[in-house]
Amino acid sequence: MLNKLALLIALVLSSIFVWAGSAPDPIINQAKVLYNQRKPATLQLREAAGLGDPEAQFYLAEELRRPFFAMTQEASMWYEKSAAQGNLYSMYRLAFSNNGTCKALQTCPKGSKSASEWNTLLLQTAENRAAQGDSEAMSIMYLATKELKWLEKAADAGDPESQWLLANRYREGQGVFFIPSNRKKEEERLLKLAAANGLAIAQTEYAGLLADRGEHAVGEAWYLAAVTQSDIYALSGYAYMLEKGGFYTIPKDPIKAYAFYSLIAELNTTGALRDETRESMNRLEKLLSPSDLEKARSYAADWADNHPPLSFHRMKLGM
Amino acid sequence: MLNRIGVLGFDPVMAYLMAYDKVMSLYEALTRQGRGGLLAHMIISYPEQEELQQWVIMAPADALGPLLYALSSAPKGFEAVPDPFSGEAVKYTGIQSQLVQQRAISRLISWIASNTNEFTKHQFVEACIRMNKFGERPEHFGQAYCEDRMNLDMFMKDPVFRYSRPDGVSAREAYIQNTSLLGESMDSKCQITYFNRNPDNPGGFSKYVE
Numbered sequence: 001m002l003n004k005l006a007l008l009i010a011l012v013l014s015s016i017f018v019w020a021g022s023a024p025d026p027i028i029n030q031a032k033v034l035y036n037q038r039k040p041a042t043l044q045l046r047e048a049a050g051l052g053d054p055e056a057q058f059y060l061a062e063e064l065r066r067p068f069f070a071m072t073q074e075a076s077m078w079y080e081k082s083a084a085q086g087n088l089y090s091m092y093r094l095a096f097s098n099n100g101t102c103k104a105l106q107t108c109p110k111g112s113k114s115a116s117e118w119n120t121l122l123l124q125t126a127e128n129r130a131a132q133g134d135s136e137a138m139s140i141m142y143l144a145t146k147e148l149k150w151l152e153k154a155a156d157a158g159d160p161e162s163q164w165l166l167a168n169r170y171r172e173g174q175g176v177f178f179i180p181s182n183r184k185k186e187e188e189r190l191l192k193l194a195a196a197n198g199l200a201i202a203q204t205e206y207a208g209l210l211a212d213r214g215e216h217a218v219g220e221a222w223y224l225a226a227v228t229q230s231d232i233y234a235l236s237g238y239a240y241m242l243e244k245g246g247f248y249t250i251p252k253d254p255i256k257a258y259a260f261y262s263l264i265a266e267l268n269t270t271g272a273l274r275d276e277t278r279e280s281m282n283r284l285e286k287l288l289s290p291s292d293l294e295k296a297r298s299y300a301a302d303w304a305d306n307h308p309p310l311s312f313h314r315m316k317l318g319m
Numbered sequence: 320m321l322n323r324i325g326v327l328g329f330d331p332v333m334a335y336l337m338a339y340d341k342v343m344s345l346y347e348a349l350t351r352q353g354r355g356g357l358l359a360h361m362i363i364s365y366p367e368q369e370e371l372q373q374w375v376i377m378a379p380a381d382a383l384g385p386l387l388y389a390l391s392s393a394p395k396g397f398e399a400v401p402d403p404f405s406g407e408a409v410k411y412t413g414i415q416s417q418l419v420q421q422r423a424i425s426r427l428i429s430w431i432a433s434n435t436n437e438f439t440k441h442q443f444v445e446a447c448i449r450m451n452k453f454g455e456r457p458e459h460f461g462q463a464y465c466e467d468r469m470n471l472d473m474f475m476k477d478p479v480f481r482y483s484r485p486d487g488v489s490a491r492e493a494y495i496q497n498t499s500l501l502g503e504s505m506d507s508k509c510q511i512t513y514f515n516r517n518p519d520n521p522g523g524f525s526k527y528v529e
Binding site: 038143161165168169171172204205207208211212219223233236237240241244247248270271272274315317318 | 366
């Protein structure tokens with residue numbers, strides 16, 4: 001129990017530190033918060049991109065490319081601006097984007113370089129940075145070359161997303177292990193590393209791995225670490241666990257469940273999550289009294305005041 | 320044709336703007352086996368879920384069948400290849416793919432079941448019979464139903480991310496409830512033999528008996 005508490009305190013402190021430590025320009029920050037909540041953010045991202053932030057320029061281009069993942073003139077322009085500042089993700093998009101739709105519509109943008117020229121520049125830039133120990137550049141090398149050794153280098157160099165992805169790639173059968181049981185051990189070691197490095201998706205996956213083999217209390221602490229980071233999937237799952245019971249050592253608590261559902265509903269996000277959250281709230285509204293609902297709203301407000309903004313923690317070049 | 324595109328959540332106006340063969344190749348590319356994860360992601364994240372629901376309710380079985388076929392295909396993590404679709408989402412894993420596929424299957428079926436009547440029951444059974452690449456109705460349709468339905472059930476049995484993503488738990492529970500209602504006319508004619516006692520992965524076969 002003490003171990004569990006110590007772990008949780010350390011995780012909470014580290015996530016608060018990360019939250020408090022990231023305070024860029026408020027316009028840029030707000031645009032990125034909205035992007036990570038999958039909310040319409042084109043206006044804010046345009047403003048942030050105009051300020052010259054290469055990451056905001058990349059996010060804006062990503063927004064402009066949807067739906068259909070089609071490259072448009074404006075998206076291409078922002079990718080190029082971002083790539084000119086050395087953003088490897090933008091270079092990747094320019095090198096590998098799908099042009100099928102724009103070709104069908106005859107609207108493909110005319111960029112300053114061809115896809116193969118962007119690919120050459122991407123490889124040169126990323127390899128140079130990787131040689132200087134840049135773990136993110138190593139992970140881009142993996143994506144661009146498909147060579148697993150780059151993902152292994154990135155994971156060794158401490159990139160949490162690479163640690164998580166490599167754990168999964170091993171799970172999917174990639175990599176060579178002469179002793180088969182070492183594959184499972186390595187998957188777990190990498191997932192734990194990524195979780196300890198604060199990656200929310202790794203924290204929930206590692207929590208699940210522990211619970212699957214009966215280590216519910218430690219698993220719960222890792223799951224709550226992702227909740228504390230306001231990870232939307234973790235919050236949504238936590239609300240379901242509180243509503244139904246039977247997960248980890250989390251007791252049923254419909255009032256708290258309603259509180260967490262309402263935090264997600266307030267986001268007014270799109271897609272299935274919005275509808276599923278509303279359905280869950282409707283279910284609970286039939287069970288809870290007006291004073292219970294009031295308590296839930298108050299709990300949700302307190303919680304929101306003391307945690308970072310809700311986030312999907314979207315991965316660049318991920319879903 | 321537009322019904323097929325609509326099922327995938329595309330604006331029909333966009334479909335008009337694209338040449339017929341391009342639209343067809345897009346549909347085929349998305350419903351091809353192994354692309355289930357991307358297709359499922361598009362369904363789950365489509366902003367106007369009600370609009371998509373209307374399309375699904377009205378969709379003919381020969382459009383729903385290939386969708387279920389693709390959605391229940393072996394999940395594969397997308398990798399960094401310069402492919403029209405998989406190159407677009409590189410940091411994605413096989414198990415994430417399986418989860419989103421289960422959620423999308425459950426969601427489609429819950430829409431069909433949202434107003435259960437003879438038409439929707441027939442729509443579901445026919446969609447199962449036509450779970451193949453082109454939505455064709457095989458001559459031995461009873462056996463096709465039993466096999467396809469069992470494949471779908473097996474795909475949905477896997478308790479993916481049981482403790483990491485409980486949205487999968489609720490999706491699997493809803494699937495069991497809704498399919499037993501929609502498939503009741505045919506299920507009693509499927510004689511199932513399991514290979515082992517593992518409830519999460521029993522393996523087995525299903526034979527149609529008149």
